[in-house]
Amino acid sequence: EPVLSLDAVEKCYNRGLPGEVSVLRGASLSVAPGEVVALVAPSGAGKSTLLHIAGLLDTPDSGAVRIAGADMTGQSDRRRTAARRADIGFVYQFHHLLPEFTALENILLPQLAAGTPRAAAEARAMDLLTRVGIAPRAGHRPAALSGGEQQRVAFCRALANRPRLLLADEPTGNLDPGTSDTVFGALMELVRETGLAALIATHNLDLAARMDRTLHLETGRLV
Numbered sequence: 035e036p037v038l039s040l041d042a043v044e045k046c047y048n049r050g051l052p053g054e055v056s057v058l059r060g061a062s063l064s065v066a067p068g069e070v071v072a073l074v075a076p077s078g079a080g081k082s083t084l085l086h087i088a089g090l091l092d093t094p095d096s097g098a099v100r101i102a103g104a105d106m107t108g109q110s111d112r113r114r115t116a117a118r119r120a121d122i123g124f125v126y127q128f129h130h131l132l133p134e135f136t137a138l139e140n141i142l143l144p145q146l147a148a149g150t151p152r153a154a155a156e157a158r159a160m161d162l163l164t165r166v167g168i169a170p171r172a173g174h175r176p177a178a179l180s181g182g183e184q185q186r187v188a189f190c191r192a193l194a195n196r197p198r199l200l201l202a203d204e205p206t207g208n209l210d211p212g213t214s215d216t217v218f219g220a221l222m223e224l225v226r227e228t229g230l231a232a233l234i235a236t237h238n239l240d241l242a243a244r245m246d247r248t249l250h251l252e253t254g255r256l257v
């Protein structure tokens with residue numbers, strides 16, 4: 035059973051108004067457990083819209099969004115938020131770490147919010163930091179970390195609560211090419227080890243080639 039599936043999703047902004055723009059026009063995809071799928075789209079093609087809908091942050095005008103088989107279409111905001119927190123991890127181009135907290139604390143916070151006991155949360159955070167090779171940086175605040183290190187911490191935070199699905203929007207887009215390559219390698223290892231499904235938007239075709247499959251978003255559909 036797919037972790038994520040979108041079926042004939044339509045999304046239009048400003049319907050019936052002068053600025054009407056039909057962004058998704060029957061977009062369908064599915065991502066299986068353990069599968070890493072690249073999402074490649076020209077700027078303005080609707081990549082963010084698609085990721086927001088897949089991440090239950092926005093709703094389609096029509097079509098279905100299923101997370102682990104459960105149809106999220108028409109669910110209440112409360113149910114959608116609960117599903118998002120339980121099942122989905124997000125990574126963005128910019129790390130969005132909380133500046134006043136250390137790397138370790140940034141990875142602890144979502145776990146404590148989810149009710150994980152502190153000792154277990156710390157063990158989980160240190161395990162993740164070790165896997166991405168930056169355990170010695172656990173006590174540093176984001177400002178004391180390099181861009182690549184900051185982004186590794188963001189990956190650890192996204193995976194802290196063991197989501198089934200990772201959604202990433204240009205996760206290495208603000209890094210120089212060499213760093214991007216290494217940091218992407220660390221992300222792929224984490225994803226492979228945890229067996230979660232991932233949908234990763236990128237403009238970088240070399241990175242896309244390292245994933246299992248590439249979907250191109252063109253004129254509102256996935257090919």
Ligand code: ADP
Pocket residue numbers: 047048055057075076077078079080081082083084
């Ligand atoms: P991408 O992430 O591929 O650059 P987006 O999903 O952000 O694309 O946007 C796709 C199109 O929809 C663009 O033309 C954008 O201007 C438009 N758009 C995005 N969000 C809104 C919104 N909230 N209201 C109106 N138009 C929007």
Ligand code: ADP
Pocket residue numbers: 091115118119123124147
């Ligand atoms: P919490 O309130 O526990 O921080 P939310 O359920 O609000 O978490 O959000 C879950 C994830 O979705 C977080 O990683 C957050 O960064 C992301 N998120 C929430 N709202 C938005 C938004 N409007 N745009 C992009 N990402 C968002």
